[in-house]
Amino acid sequence: MSTKPDYFNLSREELRKYSANPEQLAHCRLSALEDxxxxxxxxxxxxxxxxxxxTVVPDRGLDIVETYFQGIPVAFRAPGGYVNGxxxxxxxxxxxxxxxxxxxxxxGLRNVGEPGTNPQTALEPEWGLHGRIGHQSAENLCxxxxxxxxxxxxxxxxxxxxxxxxxxxxxxEREISTALGDNVIYLNDKVTNEGASSEVLQLLYHCxxxxxxxxxxxxxxxxxxxxxxxDDEAAQGLAHWQRFEAPVPGFREQCFxxxxxxxxxxxAVIKLNxxxxxxxxxxxxxTDTLPQLMQWKMQGSGTYALGLEPTNCSVAGRAADLKNRxxxxxEPGEEIDFRIKLSFRRE
Numbered sequence: 001m002s003t004k005p006d007y008f009n010l011s012r013e014e015l016r017k018y019s020a021n022p023e024q025l026a027h028c029r030l031s032a033l034e035d036x037x038x039x040x041x042x043x044x045x046x047x048x049x050x051x052x053x054x055t056v057v058p059d060r061g062l063d064i065v066e067t068y069f070q071g072i073p074v075a076f077r078a079p080g081g082y083v084n085g086x087x088x089x090x091x092x093x094x095x096x097x098x099x100x101x102x103x104x105x106x107x108g109l110r111n112v113g114e115p116g117t118n119p120q121t122a123l124e125p126e127w128g129l130h131g132r133i134g135h136q137s138a139e140n141l142c143x144x145x146x147x148x149x150x151x152x153x154x155x156x157x158x159x160x161x162x163x164x165x166x167x168x169x170x171x172x173e174r175e176i177s178t179a180l181g182d183n184v185i186y187l188n189d190k191v192t193n194e195g196a197s198s199e200v201l202q203l204l205y206h207c208x209x210x211x212x213x214x215x216x217x218x219x220x221x222x223x224x225x226x227x228x229x230x231d232d233e234a235a236q237g238l239a240h241w242q243r244f245e246a247p248v249p250g251f252r253e254q255c256f257x258x259x260x261x262x263x264x265x266x267x268a269v270i271k272l273n274x275x276x277x278x279x280x281x282x283x284x285x286x287t288d289t290l291p292q293l294m295q296w297k298m299q300g301s302g303t304y305a306l307g308l309e310p311t312n313c314s315v316a317g318r319a320a321d322l323k324n325r326x327x328x329x330x331e332p333g334e335e336i337d338f339r340i341k342l343s344f345r346r347e
Contacts, residue, residue: 008050008181013108016171023145026048026180028154037098044143048178052344054103054185056156058141059085061134062174065102065338066141069183069344075103076210077208081247085135091115095129103342104187105206109133109162109170109186112202114317124167127318131221133172136160142251152180162296169195170330183345189338193330200318201330204294204311205340207283209272214306218244218274220295222260230255230294230315236289244266244306255315258293267341268293285310286339311338 008017026049033041044056051070057063065082067075078101088098092115099105107113107130116127126295127240138158145154159177162168173190193199226271231236234254241256257317267284272294273281285293294315296307312328314321321327330336 012147012152022147022152022180026145026152026154028143028145028156033082035076036054036081037087038084038100041084042141043135045129045139046154046156046176046178047122048154048182050181050183050251051056052178052183053183055145056176057082057100057102058138058156058158060100061106061136061160062138062156062158062176062187063102063106063134063142064176065100066106067103067185069279069281070262070289072210072213072277073211074213074281074344075101076208077101077172078227080142088132088135091126093129095134098135101208101210103185104340106134106203107185107206107207108203109191110168110200111318112204112311112313113315116317116319118319124164128337129235130204130206132347133160136162139249151182154178154180156187163194167215169193170199170201174333182342184341187340187342189332190335191338192335193332195314196332198329198331200327201315201336202311202321203290203338204313204315204319205290205307205338206286206296207308207310207340207342208282209306209308210313212270212277212291213274213279213281214244214304215274215277216246217276218245221264221271221273222258222269225261227260228257237297241297245299248299249301251298253300254297255277256294256295256297258316259291260287260293262287267339268310270336271304273347275347280345280347282343282344283308283310283322284341286337289336289338290340 028046042058054067083098101301111127111131141158155177160172237254290310298305
């Protein structure tokens with residue numbers, strides 16, 4: 001089992017004896033892309049000094065794309081690469097054309113899952129796949145690196161809006177953080193209804209693992225819990241939901257809905273173990289506001305991915321949740337907090 005180098009355990013004062021600048025060990029850096037469909041997008045590269053590196057994209061929902069842990073590529077990447085949010089196609093499944101994949105993609109805030117028609121307004125006659133928030137640009141952007149007692153903190157944050165005149169007025173405030181030697185990504189969100197009317201609030205955190213973090217022999221672990229397949233295709237693979245085999249040509253995605261009880265305070269946990277790689281990851285989320293997890297298992301040849309997706313909705317789409325009276329609402333002035341945590345280790 002790997003151990004942390006001694007410098008992770010040094011106090012701030014002791015570290016000053018070895019380094020004139022903590023950026024020698026860890027940093028977060030704001031820059032911009034200058035090529036391809038992502039040209040002009042801001043990116044924040046965060047390196048915590050102990051092998052955890054990830055990229056936050058302020059112009060795509062303050063989501064996380066590339067993620068590496070001690071040299072291992074962790075995140076699944078979609079074929080379109082970086083695409084500027086201005087190229088977003090909101091109708092139907094157009095979301096897929098501009099999805100970069102990545103470690104964390106935010107879906108919502110007013111539709112998650114299947115597209116559907118919206119007869120209530122001409123402004124938005126159709127709900128597109130997974131909603132708009134992942135294509136919005138952050139304002140009040142904050143990129144900081146600072147000492148808090150003896151921890152060197154790396155943090156990115158900002159505000160996202162999903163709003164229109166005579167319609168919704170939702171605000172999402174996000175903070176993403178890690179620290180020198182702390183191989184954990186913390187994501188804290190606060191969603192506020194700034195409007196005068198009650199709004200449907202659907203939110204899903206699409207956490208996507210790819211090869212080699214997932215490969216034949218990798219497996220998921222969780223405490224005993226309620227588990228159900230999304231459809232007949234998933235029902236055929238229910239007995240093997242936690243296992244990963246070699247890519248299969250023509251494999252059709254399988255999705256499973258998990259209701260995992262909290263075991264760490266208010267948090268539920270699911271673990272990914274890959275013994276052959278000596279890699280493990282753990283995802284936890286606050287079940288008060290994210291009561292279930294959707295698992296996306298995709299073992300297709302050329303599209304080999306695992307999505308672990310804490311959510312507050314069924315993923316059948318806004319129209320279905322309204323019809324089945326499963327939709328969550330956020331009232332005018334109401335604030336709702338959402339928290340997830342990703343941790344990594346080598347074994």
